[in-house]
Amino acid sequence: MSAPLLQVENLSVEFATEHGQVPAVRGASFDIAPGQTVALVGESGSGKSVTALSVLRLLPYPAASHPTGRILFNGQDLLHIDDRAIRGVRGNAISMIFQEPMSSLNPLHTVERQVSEALVLHRGMRRAAARARTIELLSEVGIPDPVSRLDDFPHQLSGGQRQRVMIAMALANEPQLLIADEPTTALDVTIQAQILELLMMLQKKRGMAILFITHDLQIVRRMAEITHVMTEGKIVESGPTETVFANPQHAYTRKLLAAEPKGEPPATSEAEPIVAAEKLRVWFPIKRGFLRRTVGHIKAVDDVDISIRRGETLGVVGESGSGKTTLGRALLRLIGSEGRIVYLGRDIERLSWGAMRPLRKDLQIVFQDPFGSLSPRMSIAEIIAEGLAVHAPQLTPAERDARVVRALGEVGLDPDARFRYPHEFSGGQRQRIAIARAMVLEPKFVVLDEPTSALDMSVQAQVVDLLRELQRRHGLTYLFISHDLRVVRALANQLIVMRNGKVVEHGPAAQIFADPQSDYTRALMAAAFAVEAVPEVAQ
Amino acid sequence: MHASITGIRTPFLAFAPADQARSAPLLSPINQRRLKVFNANRRGVWSLWIFLVLFILTMFAEFIANDRPLVVSYKGELLFPVVVTYPESKFGGFLAETVYRDPFIADEINSNGWMAWPPIRYSYGTVDESLSGAAPSKPSWLQTAEERCSGYPAGVADPSCTIGNFHWLGTDDQGRDVLARLIYGFRISVLFGLVLTILSSIIGIGAGALQGYLGGWVDLIAQRAIEVWTSVPSLYLLLIISSIIAPSFWVLLGILLLFSWTALVGIVRAEFLRARNFEYVAAARALGVSNFKIMIGHLLPNAMVATLTFMPFILAGSVTTLTALDFLGFGLPVGSPSLGELLSQGKDNLSAWWLGITGFFTVSLILTLLVFIGEGVRDAFDPRKTFAGAR
Numbered sequence: 001m002s003a004p005l006l007q008v009e010n011l012s013v014e015f016a017t018e019h020g021q022v023p024a025v026r027g028a029s030f031d032i033a034p035g036q037t038v039a040l041v042g043e044s045g046s047g048k049s050v051t052a053l054s055v056l057r058l059l060p061y062p063a064a065s066h067p068t069g070r071i072l073f074n075g076q077d078l079l080h081i082d083d084r085a086i087r088g089v090r091g092n093a094i095s096m097i098f099q100e101p102m103s104s105l106n107p108l109h110t111v112e113r114q115v116s117e118a119l120v121l122h123r124g125m126r127r128a129a130a131r132a133r134t135i136e137l138l139s140e141v142g143i144p145d146p147v148s149r150l151d152d153f154p155h156q157l158s159g160g161q162r163q164r165v166m167i168a169m170a171l172a173n174e175p176q177l178l179i180a181d182e183p184t185t186a187l188d189v190t191i192q193a194q195i196l197e198l199l200m201m202l203q204k205k206r207g208m209a210i211l212f213i214t215h216d217l218q219i220v221r222r223m224a225e226i227t228h229v230m231t232e233g234k235i236v237e238s239g240p241t242e243t244v245f246a247n248p249q250h251a252y253t254r255k256l257l258a259a260e261p262k263g264e265p266p267a268t269s270e271a272e273p274i275v276a277a278e279k280l281r282v283w284f285p286i287k288r289g290f291l292r293r294t295v296g297h298i299k300a301v302d303d304v305d306i307s308i309r310r311g312e313t314l315g316v317v318g319e320s321g322s323g324k325t326t327l328g329r330a331l332l333r334l335i336g337s338e339g340r341i342v343y344l345g346r347d348i349e350r351l352s353w354g355a356m357r358p359l360r361k362d363l364q365i366v367f368q369d370p371f372g373s374l375s376p377r378m379s380i381a382e383i384i385a386e387g388l389a390v391h392a393p394q395l396t397p398a399e400r401d402a403r404v405v406r407a408l409g410e411v412g413l414d415p416d417a418r419f420r421y422p423h424e425f426s427g428g429q430r431q432r433i434a435i436a437r438a439m440v441l442e443p444k445f446v447v448l449d450e451p452t453s454a455l456d457m458s459v460q461a462q463v464v465d466l467l468r469e470l471q472r473r474h475g476l477t478y479l480f481i482s483h484d485l486r487v488v489r490a491l492a493n494q495l496i497v498m499r500n501g502k503v504v505e506h507g508p509a510a511q512i513f514a515d516p517q518s519d520y521t522r523a524l525m526a527a528a529f530a531v532e533a534v535p536e537v538a539q
Numbered sequence: 540m541h542a543s544i545t546g547i548r549t550p551f552l553a554f555a556p557a558d559q560a561r562s563a564p565l566l567s568p569i570n571q572r573r574l575k576v577f578n579a580n581r582r583g584v585w586s587l588w589i590f591l592v593l594f595i596l597t598m599f600a601e602f603i604a605n606d607r608p609l610v611v612s613y614k615g616e617l618l619f620p621v622v623v624t625y626p627e628s629k630f631g632g633f634l635a636e637t638v639y640r641d642p643f644i645a646d647e648i649n650s651n652g653w654m655a656w657p658p659i660r661y662s663y664g665t666v667d668e669s670l671s672g673a674a675p676s677k678p679s680w681l682q683t684a685e686e687r688c689s690g691y692p693a694g695v696a697d698p699s700c701t702i703g704n705f706h707w708l709g710t711d712d713q714g715r716d717v718l719a720r721l722i723y724g725f726r727i728s729v730l731f732g733l734v735l736t737i738l739s740s741i742i743g744i745g746a747g748a749l750q751g752y753l754g755g756w757v758d759l760i761a762q763r764a765i766e767v768w769t770s771v772p773s774l775y776l777l778l779i780i781s782s783i784i785a786p787s788f789w790v791l792l793g794i795l796l797l798f799s800w801t802a803l804v805g806i807v808r809a810e811f812l813r814a815r816n817f818e819y820v821a822a823a824r825a826l827g828v829s830n831f832k833i834m835i836g837h838l839l840p841n842a843m844v845a846t847l848t849f850m851p852f853i854l855a856g857s858v859t860t861l862t863a864l865d866f867l868g869f870g871l872p873v874g875s876p877s878l879g880e881l882l883s884q885g886k887d888n889l890s891a892w893w894l895g896i897t898g899f900f901t902v903s904l905i906l907t908l909l910v911f912i913g914e915g916v917r918d919a920f921d922p923r924k925t926f927a928g929a930r
Contacts, residue, residue, distance in 0.1 A: 334825060360827035373818035377569060377840045386836075387826035421569070437822065 004031035005209050006177055011069035013050050024050045026233040032209045039212040039224035043456035047233040052179050052213050056090050092122045095170035099182040104166055105154040111165055112150040118172040137168040142198055160191035181213045188319035189527040221245055229253045259458035261490040266472050271310040274477050275445050280304045280339040282330050300326040302501035313478040315492025315509055323501040324481045328447040332363050361391040364438035368450035370430035374422040380433055381418035387441045407440035411466060428459035447479045452487050464490050485528040489513055497521050573919040583915020586908040597726040604659035604719035607639050612652035660703045661716035663723040663876035674714040675891040679705040709893040711884050717897055723876035732857035736850060738796055743803030744846060751811025752834055765801050773798040781869040795860060802853055803846055810842040844920045851913030855906050862902055878902055
């Protein structure tokens with residue numbers, strides 16, 4: 001093995017908080033050889049991003065500090081060189097791409113200005129030369145017709161294109177090391193596969209090293225030569241990727257590898273449909289001009305027919321903007337829609353808000369973001385009991401408390417949790433609380449709007465198991481919305497695939513997974529299960 | 540770092556640690572943290588204490604500065620002139636109300652019993668008939684005993700020339716005790732400010748909440764109306780209105796309220812607009828919770844942060860407005876104790892330096908205290924406030 005390009009030795013990071021010094025990284029050491037791809041894998045809070053940010057000293061100093069450690073890059077200790085010197089390294093010999101391409105690009109700068117900034121700064125290039133180089137870089141990262149894109153602003157680009165522009169910026173000065181901090185987490189699966197493909201292609205061509213930070217084991221398996229598994233600020237296992245995956249030594253690695261959502265949805269009989277919709281339509285008008293006339297519509301949900309049988313789970317799959325969340329909210333009459341919605345044989349699409357209220361007990365929803373869906377000012381007991389006050393006002397405080405305790409028990413939380421507040425719980429626990437809030441009303445139909453996508457992999461699997469258990473125990477009917485096919489496979493009996501507001505494919509889940517009919521579904525599957533890009537599907 | 544500070548500091552509010560295992564804590568953790576941050580801002584804590592002490596003391600102004608004794612024992616009967624108005628006939632006079640400062644009445648009472656005076660024997664409107672020279676007169680402690688007592692019939696030997704009849708801060712140009720007027724003036728200013736702040740907050744929060752929650756046309760029209768309303772030059776309008784209607788406390792309050800309620804509308808509206816899209820609001824809607832309950836239970840607490848942060852500053856603004864109107868002579872009715880009137884007397888009597896200095900010092904003190912408290916509150920509600928780094 002050649003001499004390492006980057007050597008991280010016994011790195012530790014601490015943050016000053018109101019509870020004193022909190023360690024984030026404890027003695028991490030690893031090497032990166034030139035041209036090598038090294039992955040740091042771990043769940044949220046494991047310290048992987050903090051480690052990566054330390055390399056370029058991008059942490060919020062002085063709240064952050066490094067009690068020990070050295071980071072040697074080409075013989076320089078990056079932790080201890082002065083600010084001028086580290087600025088010379090940033091964006092030049094080492095560059096970085098971030099998770100969220102929208103917030104990492106300046107919304108007020110054109111693509112040309114963003115990309116050429118690094119060229120002008122580190123190379124002192126003149127405008128014309130920088131422009132030519134920018135066009136070269138943009139075509140290298142696969143932006144079609146780069147010349148016409150130069151004057152575009154970030155909001156005019158799609159998510160994938162934004163991430164490509166970010167990569168072009170990072171490559172501008174031909175770095176020896178690229179740090180990619182969850183570069184594809186915010187992207188749809190098909191785009192994610194394309195971006196990963198692009199990164200591998202660029203690496204091969206330029207021979208640069210990549211430090212890849214991710215929580216997604218599928219990506220690691222596909223991208224990295226060396227894998228380091230991090231948890232609680234420590235690297236607990238390191239080695240060639242195949243070895244780590246084939247023969248995990250540390251208990252945590254084994255737990256991570258075993259954490260994929262597994263299992264089968266419970267088998268169902270041919271029961272009557274509990275919720276159905278015909279020609280369901282949610283169109284948002286586009287208004288233009290002085291008189292605000294409606295010139296067109298954004299068709300978020302366009303003539304969708306669905307029917308869900310009692311005790312079954314209908315999975316709704318699609319990428320962002322496909323209208324799957326809108327569909328779920330329209331079914332519960334949380335947003336206006338057109339078309340027929342039937343609940344237990346009764347048309348509910350015209351019911352007033354007040355007439356809907358008694359039905360809300362039966363029709364519940366669990367949201368994606370476990371941090372946003374619980375009011376930070378209410379105790380867990382207040383949050384869970386909120387619906388009881390509406391639907392069972394006759395309960396005495398003691399009875400209500402008993403219902404709350406039972407609901408917490410059902411989702412596997414300690415009943416004493418009800419006196420605490422949401423911020424004291426982890427993401428997975430919060431999602432359990434959100435589920436308890438829906439379950440305490442003993443609903444018949446629950447819309448699960450991406451309930452697992454904000455959670456770590458191992459927690460995802462637990463929540464999926466919990467949902468399945470609750471369904472089995474209470475005969476619940478689910479509408480399960482997700483972009484993650486792996487989770488859907490573990491829960492859904494029936495499946496619809498949505499794209500641009502329309503249903504592309506529908507049928508029994510097993511059948512669709514085994515033999516997808518439409519090109520789009522096939523592309524989704526390839527991206528999700530093999531992290532492989534399929535040539536762009538025609539829009 | 541903080542352990543050492545906590546050791547020597549008395550927290551503003553001590554809360555008993557609740558039984559963690561069985562019951563919910565008294566204050567939600569967010570409020571506990573806010574209290575902690577507020578307590579850590581010692582300037583704010585001190586200002587709050589000083590302000591509260593002054594406010595509570597001046598609430599009992601009648602017991603501190605009054606031209607009636609607190610207790611009188613007359614012919615074996617205990618009387619409480621400070622709370623009960625006795626006709627003078629009780630003591631052998633002929634007026635409908637007893638003037639206890641009158642030497643005749645004082646002698647009559649003292650020879651048949653005793654009377655206990657408050658520390659300052661003047662009320663805000665009491666004109667001292669026994670001044671040594673022309674009003675305004677200097678603070679008594681700057682005068683010699685001869686000067687001080689020259690207004691009394693028996694001079695230095697006069698029993699009335701005691702420390703209780705001192706003018707600690709001199710008198711104004713009508714011979715009224717400045718300290719007594721200051722105490723009553725402070726009370727009326729702060730009360731006026733508080734009532735104005737609370738009323739305008741209630742109206743402002745209500746208007747902002749409706750606009751933010753309903754949005755659409757309601758919001759659009761109300762926003763434009765408020766823009767037009769706030770561009771009305773309110774000071775001139777105030778001057779015109781108060782020259783037509785005789786300004787009493789409540790009339791003045793009403794006029795100022797017409798313009799001050801808009802202060803909070805923008806913030807509350809923005810908070811409601813922001814928070815109505817939160818997922819926990821969507822969750823509450825999915826539970827079937829009514830709009831009104833969502834506004835009270837989920838949205839209002841968000842808006843209260845901004846509101847409470849602004850409140851000390853609005854209070855300071857209200858005090859300033861009242862003082863300015865009084866200074867110009869368009870404020871409270873003639874004869875009312877007011878800081879503005881004191882300042883305007885200071886301007887008219889430049890040689891009587893104690894008037895201007897007292898007025899200036901008092902107004903500065905109130906505003907400084909309120910601003911410091913406001914800063915403390917603002918920091919306490921700031922979610923980004925960290926404990927890192929030196930303070």
